[in-house]
Amino acid sequence: MDIESAIASLDLPAKVRLLTGSALFALHDEPRIGLASLKMSDGPTGVRGAELRGGTIACVLPNATLLAQHWDTDLAREVGEVLADEAAAQQVHVVLGPTINLHRTPLGGRLFEAYSEDPLLTGVLAAAYVRGLQDKGIAATPKHYVANESETERRTASMVLDEKTLRELYLLPFEIVVEDSSPWAVMAAYNNVNGVPATEHTELVEGVLKGEWGFDGLVMSDWFATKSTAASANGGLDLAMPGPGGPWEDKLVAAVEAGEVSEPVVDDHLRRLLLLASRTGAFGGERSWPTGLPAPDSELRREQLRRFAAGGMVVLKNSGALPLDASSRVALIGRHALDTVAQGGGSAGLRPPHVISIADGLTSQLGPNVSVVDGVEVRLRYAAPKILENVRATTYDAAGEVLASREMEIAELAAYGGWAQGAASIEVSGEVVLDEPATLLVGVRGFGDWTLQAGTEAHATRLDWADGIVEEALLKPPHWTTEVLLSPGDRVTARVREASALVGLIAQPVPRPPADVIGAAVRAAREADVAVVVVGLTDEQETEGFDKTTLALPGEQDALVAAVAAAAKRTVVVVNAATPVLMPWLAQVDAVLWAGLPGQEAGDAVAAALLGHVEPAGRLVTTFPRTDAEALPLVPVDGELKYDEGTAIGHRGASDPLFWFGHGLGYTTWEYDAASLSTVDGLVDAVSVRVTNTGDRPGREVVQVYLRPDGEPVRLIGWAVVDVPAGESAQVEVTCSARVQRVWFDGWQPVHGGEVLVARGLGDVRATLQAGRG
Numbered sequence: 001m002d003i004e005s006a007i008a009s010l011d012l013p014a015k016v017r018l019l020t021g022s023a024l025f026a027l028h029d030e031p032r033i034g035l036a037s038l039k040m041s042d043g044p045t046g047v048r049g050a051e052l053r054g055g056t057i058a059c060v061l062p063n064a065t066l067l068a069q070h071w072d073t074d075l076a077r078e079v080g081e082v083l084a085d086e087a088a089a090q091q092v093h094v095v096l097g098p099t100i101n102l103h104r105t106p107l108g109g110r111l112f113e114a115y116s117e118d119p120l121l122t123g124v125l126a127a128a129y130v131r132g133l134q135d136k137g138i139a140a141t142p143k144h145y146v147a148n149e150s151e152t153e154r155r156t157a158s159m160v161l162d163e164k165t166l167r168e169l170y171l172l173p174f175e176i177v178v179e180d181s182s183p184w185a186v187m188a189a190y191n192n193v194n195g196v197p198a199t200e201h202t203e204l205v206e207g208v209l210k211g212e213w214g215f216d217g218l219v220m221s222d223w224f225a226t227k228s229t230a231a232s233a234n235g236g237l238d239l240a241m242p243g244p245g246g247p248w249e250d251k252l253v254a255a256v257e258a259g260e261v262s263e264p265v266v267d268d269h270l271r272r273l274l275l276l277a278s279r280t281g282a283f284g285g286e287r288s289w290p291t292g293l294p295a296p297d298s299e300l301r302r303e304q305l306r307r308f309a310a311g312g313m314v315v316l317k318n319s320g321a322l323p324l325d326a327s328s329r330v331a332l333i334g335r336h337a338l339d340t341v342a343q344g345g346g347s348a349g350l351r352p353p354h355v356i357s358i359a360d361g362l363t364s365q366l367g368p369n370v371s372v373v374d375g376v377e378v379r380l381r382y383a384a385p386k387i388l389e390n391v392r393a394t395t396y397d398a399a400g401e402v403l404a405s406r407e408m409e410i411a412e413l414a415a416y417g418g419w420a421q422g423a424a425s426i427e428v429s430g431e432v433v434l435d436e437p438a439t440l441l442v443g444v445r446g447f448g449d450w451t452l453q454a455g456t457e458a459h460a461t462r463l464d465w466a467d468g469i470v471e472e473a474l475l476k477p478p479h480w481t482t483e484v485l486l487s488p489g490d491r492v493t494a495r496v497r498e499a500s501a502l503v504g505l506i507a508q509p510v511p512r513p514p515a516d517v518i519g520a521a522v523r524a525a526r527e528a529d530v531a532v533v534v535v536g537l538t539d540e541q542e543t544e545g546f547d548k549t550t551l552a553l554p555g556e557q558d559a560l561v562a563a564v565a566a567a568a569k570r571t572v573v574v575v576n577a578a579t580p581v582l583m584p585w586l587a588q589v590d591a592v593l594w595a596g597l598p599g600q601e602a603g604d605a606v607a608a609a610l611l612g613h614v615e616p617a618g619r620l621v622t623t624f625p626r627t628d629a630e631a632l633p634l635v636p637v638d639g640e641l642k643y644d645e646g647t648a649i650g651h652r653g654a655s656d657p658l659f660w661f662g663h664g665l666g667y668t669t670w671e672y673d674a675a676s677l678s679t680v681d682g683l684v685d686a687v688s689v690r691v692t693n694t695g696d697r698p699g700r701e702v703v704q705v706y707l708r709p710d711g712e713p714v715r716l717i718g719w720a721v722v723d724v725p726a727g728e729s730a731q732v733e734v735t736c737s738a739r740v741q742r743v744w745f746d747g748w749q750p751v752h753g754g755e756v757l758v759a760r761g762l763g764d765v766r767a768t769l770q771a772g773r774g
Helices: 003-008 012-017 064-068 073-089 119-134 163-170 172-181 202-212 230-235 250-257 263-279 299-312 358-369 470-475 514-527 557-567 602-611
Strands: 021-023 040-042 094-096 158-160 185-188 218-221 314-318 330-333 370-373 388-396 402-408 412-414 425-432 438-454 457-463 479-486 491-509 530-536 571-576 591-594 640-642 670-680 683-693 699-708 715-724 729-735 742-744 748-750 755-759 765-770
Touching: 003 263, 012 250, 012 263, 064 073, 064 119, 064 299, 073 094, 073 119, 073 299, 119 163, 119 172, 119 715, 163 172, 163 742, 202 218, 202 230, 218 263, 230 250, 230 263, 250 263, 299 602, 330 358, 330 514, 358 370, 358 602, 370 514, 388 491, 412 425, 457 479, 470 491, 479 491, 514 530, 514 557, 530 557, 557 571, 571 602, 591 602, 670 699, 670 755, 670 765, 683 699, 683 715, 683 755, 683 765, 699 729, 715 729
Parallel strands: 040 094, 158 640, 185 218, 330 370, 330 530, 530 571, 571 591
Antiparallel strands: 314 591, 388 402, 388 425, 412 491, 425 491, 438 457, 438 479, 438 491, 670 683, 683 729, 699 715, 699 755, 742 748, 755 765
């Protein structure tokens, strides 16, 4: 049955039923027309599946900024291909990614999911990612349309910006990805745009996306983002997620019958849904899913993920300390060395086959030459436990009868949207791993009415869910802890009634005083040839649902770095974070490696980069401020967040940042000469330059071209990536985009004139040329 015949065969309630989800990540089937249920999964950096916690084991890729730091479209496409295989292995039709909002301010909590601050770089990389996914029959869903650059009050805030800013910056990545890769779906954002909810913004959805750009795919809401019935249906939204329930279903049927929405509008939404189903093999014939795909922990996947991570890491500073000499005695210091953060928090998070710590990765390469020393505490809230084994979760009905019971890798699960949903109570327990009796910090995470049995002690507490916001319950749940003396083999059991979203059991060592920890680190540093201090952020700062209030490293990590640098012969800092941090110790250390959130192969990738087995040839995709005051604010005032800076975000508005957009040293040195440009109709069409690798190691260079138009902010207009052996030269041709050589003034107008900068980042301009005048 074709799409039009299918639509004609259904009555109104049957049509409308298909336009809301049947579950958290699934759509209704309709056997009468041969429609199977479409399965969806969150997936910017991994295909999580239907469970919010503890679900299917899947590859955890490096985060989006780390992938973007390659500036490599071939790699972005390969990432899409890996995710397509991961989706096919779970029989998932639609991946909810990539995230292509911009890094308006480094205080944004969800920036780790999004590529960069630059619309051209973001759009071009996203288009390659989409092609990688969709060429294998898996739908991509670029998100969040549009102006969704912060998390504070994200469901209610109105982003206030003029059309010039909207067109030149925030719409541009979507324009590029729609026109260059034809995504099969787009996700509408939570926020309002100039007072109108993104899910019912007729001008932006019907006018720009579906009209001007000719988008023929499906527009779905973000989860629980749809705020109306008739307005959203008439405004261009095609699918309200999740379901069942929500503002469509019977309410949309009633709106059609009342004349508020015409049935042809419903038909168009269904037409787009059936086209998506047809493209992904859920309509018009049964899809054949591939078998024998590489497992998440297969050597092929591990090699890919190590390469994705290590090659995108950025050498921010290097006074000769990197790459490390394999014969050196290394003191590896820091909590992030032992408990390396592989991924951010929120909908991007998933269950990896393993996470290799930096301590394990470097020790596997250097053996006894490495001494590992724990660092200061890095979390304000307590994380899921690391020292429990034989963990089990059990759900009960109201009568106390067991509903289900599962072994767990971690003592944490979702009471919302997963196998435990609907249980009257949930129990989580685990056996402590100890060599001898010790006092541990034990407790619980999550809202509800708790009892806790730890050894011979029994405790009870209630953690109330005051506001009913899912983000609060899932991403930032409260915790309660107490100190208990436990022996090897003791079991800790927590049980909760009235659970909301997340249930977690805490068991970890009692935190040591920072002075003691720093003292131990200093002693280790003095005895080593080089101290490698690993610091960073956690999913408390880099998460969906919440923004940062400072760029400072949490805890006493700055004090740790400063103390080690004062004592060590040489100090290398590895930053395990995706987004900018303050570095008050920068002048005291010899080298800084920006490691991002490196995914499941984190430790092996960092070791490869530190030792030079893989060149960390990444270039920054975000401008690093020197102080918090330099970061644009993101807290709405009276429900509005005004983008008063216009188009001057990141490098477009910076004057003296800590590190410029595009910065990255790699492990060799470069000379540029013979730069020239060609123009077409007064616009820069291409730039040619000869680059010479003047170091003694092969290297990868990212040749960047910027335009500084008269009276307008500087902007990236093109780049090219080239690999050059030591001592050799390459002629590089950089194709420049006309899309960023225009401004919005009552429509698009070309920009002529100004300076063309050929650079290794805006802080290292190697040639300046004059643009044409038209």
